[in-house]
Amino acid sequence: MNSLKRARARALALSCLPLAGALLPAGASAQSSVTLYGVVDNAFAYSSNQKGHSNFYMSQGNLQASKFGLLGSEDIGGGTKTIFRLESGFNSLTGAQSSAGYMFNRQAYVGLTNDRYGTVTLGRQYTPYFQMVGALGPTGVLTGATGAHPGDLDALDTTLRLNNSVTYLSPTIAGLQFSAQYGLGGVPGSIASGSQFSAAIRYDYQPFAVAAGYVKLKDIATSAALGTFAVNSPVNSGYATAHSSQLFAAAARYNLRDLMVGINYSNVQYTPGSGSLFTSEGVFNTYGVISTYRITPAVTVGAGYSYTQASKANGITDPARYHQISLEQTYNLSTRTTLYALEAYQHAHGKTLVAAGSTGTSITDAVAVVGDSQNTTPSSGPSQFVGMVGLRHAF
Template sequence: MKKTLILAGVLGAFAMSAHAQSSVTLYGSLDAGLLYANNAGGHSLWAQGSGAMSNNYFGLKGAEDLGGGLKAIFTLESGFNLNNGGYKNGDSGFNRQAFVGLQSDQYGALTLGRQYDSMNQYLAPLSEAGLGFGNNLAGHPFDNDNFAQSFSVKNAVKYSSANYAGFQFGGMYGFSNQANGFANSRAWSAGASYNNGPLNVAAGYLQLNNSGSYGGNANGAASADQNISARLQRSFGVGANYTYGPAQVGFVWSHSQIDGLQSLGSGGMNLAGISGLNLHLDNYEINGAYHLTPALAFVGSYTFTDGTVTGTGTGDQSPKWHTVMLGTDYSLSKRTDVYLAGVYQHASGSLGVQNGVPVANVAAINTLSPSSTGNQVAATIGLRHRF
């Protein structure tokens, strides 16, 4: 009897030890509020907003200690509309991330599945749309560089290095999953960052072949969640920010080269007259934040987007956008905050051709339907909870 009790105790202790070496975490972000836009699709808009600041999602992530500094890891993450509970863009399942892999304390992590690209991982956090405060409305026109996480990449193999005295790097390749079209609907990216005390610098590159619905391959790497569908899309950029006491200031430049456009949209509405054209965009963003108290922060950003359109048959076009965002955020706790933010965008030049006549460019604040004019104003007040 005594031996049986001793054996049961040993087995129980071993089971508890094994359990302690594994973990599964439920996490997510819930963001809802009231939204006003002076012109969305030609009409003023009053609406309950879902994810105006941060994307709404929930997920599971886990790790199992395999010994010797090696872990098995996984993440399953779904984006959804908080207003109606439906999946993001009518998609189903784990539409943001779904991957499994191995992580080494010394060498980094190798993961396989649906994931965000390396440019989004390293460079996007330096932009206003990717900062800890988060602001989807401040994303660059059409989220052309994916800093606001409009889409993730499917069928992806990704490497993320360990942290070497503040330096990190990585790369990703998304397979087309086509037997007779290896290069069609594939994606690849690379990125790196260096964080040393108050200074953080980063760079990244992303390429998509036949993005969105252009390639006609629903199982390809390029996701139909993005606002752009084109034969070839390249985005790259650099950025830096500096923190001094309660203040932080940053600068980000990104370039998006979009060739063979099929569709271009914002807020679920596509622009007219752009099929077959080439659109090249340079985004110059200055952003900053100041914590008046540990709970109260003020944030702002200004982005100038300079564009060139070719292939119109009427000469090159030069669309431009000026986007200004101001906001304040108050933390009720470590996980819950309230916010107030306003965005103004002014557009000029022309973008697209209809019946041989250039189409006037219009304002299109990220996540909102385009304005019918060159100006658009939006404001939101809301509550956000992270867990």
């Protein structure tokens, strides 16, 4: 009897094998990988003027944002892979999340990639504008903390992400690659409401690279697709109630052995709507140059200069202008650990539109706000110097 039961159990198990194979995760049979990665970056910092006072303090995420993430792929055959990324930013001085309410505030997506046909991903993602132009612009060479254009008003640093987005990235053909992204607003009965769009193109030829990108942001205050977009610095806070914003940027760089030189340009437009606290379109144009030089395999120095000018609009006849100089020195202790020093100086002229509570705007003297690190601690006057010395470790 026992032998009969064992035989029946064996037959049942064998009959279930095809079903078990179908239910098992594909990773059990297909080639797959998951990588844990991250950065921890802390520094001592000094600012000559933060709201009227000099300050010596600790700062984090300066050379690179402190973060950790999971990056995975699975080969599903035919030259196609499933890919995913989950990436979370954190404050490495306190352990707090970078963005309250977001476990993976930086990126969270899944998709398919094929060397021949390109890559499609869905989720919370950076824009093609940032991925292609930002990589060649100021923050792709100098850190965003002190090298981003004032207040990062053109979002060439990591301040712009889209939720509910689908992105296509083409394969590279003869050095040319392009990408497009659409963020779904999720408004019933109106597909266009709250939607976002970005596209970019890049061309590489030997030591030369050039890229151009575009972003159209709609329904800034209410869109479910617009994950993050900074309009909170004294440079552009007067346009926080804009109905829509349009960003265009281009960048190019050339490498000659250990020397790199680059140029960049951006145009940012804020368009009012029925609920906006300003009446006419605000425009900012920024022109920049960057350069790095590798002194030894371990030591690299970099520098950048940018000039930003606002348009005459909303009662301003003497629009704001910002001059910024940024310097960077890095020493690689190993392939993963880097000592660094950052310095930046900014001087502002003219008048700017700023938020005055939740019910209005006002015209005031433009104040200095270095890079992307001083948005909440701007100078009380036209000048600001920031210096940092820190340690970054990547894993």
